[in-house]
Amino acid sequence: MKPVIDRSAVDESRYEKHGGFPKVSRAAIGRNFGPFVEAMRTLQDLAVSVDAPDEIYGDALAQAEQLIAMLEPYRAPELQGPAGRAVELPGRGSLLLLPWRVIEAGPDGIRMTGEFRRFHLGGNGAAHGGVLPLLFDDLLGMIVHYAGRPISRTAYLHVNYRKITPLETPLTVRGRVDRIEGRKTFITAELLDEQGNVLADCEGLMVQLLPWQP
Numbered sequence: 495m496k497p498v499i500d501r502s503a504v505d506e507s508r509y510e511k512h513g514g515f516p517k518v519s520r521a522a523i524g525r526n527f528g529p530f531v532e533a534m535r536t537l538q539d540l541a542v543s544v545d546a547p548d549e550i551y552g553d554a555l556a557q558a559e560q561l562i563a564m565l566e567p568y569r570a571p572e573l574q575g576p577a578g579r580a581v582e583l584p585g586r587g588s589l590l591l592l593p594w595r596v597i598e599a600g601p602d603g604i605r606m607t608g609e610f611r612r613f614h615l616g617g618n619g620a621a622h623g624g625v626l627p628l629l630f631d632d633l634l635g636m637i638v639h640y641a642g643r644p645i646s647r648t649a650y651l652h653v654n655y656r657k658i659t660p661l662e663t664p665l666t667v668r669g670r671v672d673r674i675e676g677r678k679t680f681i682t683a684e685l686l687d688e689q690g691n692v693l694a695d696c697e698g699l700m701v702q703l704l705p706w707q708p
């Protein structure tokens with residue numbers, strides 16, 4: 495499904511009005527990068543879940559070392575490689591970010607859909623509590639962007655865990671600007687299952703960076 499994106503409030507010149515926060519530009523990717531990231535995500539799922547004989551770990555280690563040797567010469571500084579800037583990929587092609595997709599984004603807020611995977615297991619089939627703030631924090635950053643608010647950083651993020659968050663189940667997260675007070679943008683968001691149950695909700699405060707703040 496093609497996302498519905500409304501950039502009408504985005505202030506493209508905002509990067510010139512503040513301190514060190516770098517301007518992130520969209521990466522141009524070839525056909526292999528998306529499948530490469532997905533394969534790495536599957537490897538993460540397997541690394542935290544397999545129960546294999548030790549020889550298999552030894553063989554996997556040897557192959558992993560080959561892969562590391564292949565990629566190491568291409569190590570690059572922040573904002574040079576495509577990870578985190580490939581906006582058409584789940585989680586913008588970053589293994590750190592959750593593999594979710596934006597469905598709707600604009601001045602009134604953002605909606606994303608996705609699943610937590612085996613890699614995100616906390617215990618007893620539920621997502622780890624630490625991955626929900628990761629999802630919400632990234633959402634907050636995008637909400638600030640599409641609402642046309644100045645470059646800001648998260649000052650606090652309060653998460654309420656309302657129900658167990660399942661793995662490998664389609665979920666939706668949505669959020670919006672709740673109110674603005676000077677440099678402060680207060681944002682609310684919820685994580686929902688397909689039945690509309692609220693699994694978690696949050697309130698975050700994003701504070702506009704002053705010109706000298708990184």
Ligand SMILES: CC(C)(COP(=O)(O)OP(=O)(O)OC[C@H]1O[C@@H](n2cnc3c(N)ncnc32)[C@H](O)[C@@H]1OP(=O)(O)O)[C@@H](O)C(=O)NCCC(=O)NCCSC(=O)Cc1ccccc1
Pocket residue numbers: 631632634635636646647648649650676677678699701702703704707
């Ligand atoms: C810049 C700031 C957040 C605020 O510092 P300053 O400029 O010195 O602010 P100042 O103290 O002057 O307060 C101004 C107003 O704000 C209020 N207030 C402030 N804090 C709190 C609070 N906790 N709780 C309640 N209120 C608080 C304060 O009372 C005052 O209110 P008032 O005007 O009197 O009514 C600083 O603490 C910082 O850098 N922290 C680290 C941030 C960081 O690393 N974040 C994580 C990574 S970034 C990220 O993830 C985002 C992202 C995601 C994805 C993509 C892109 C981005």
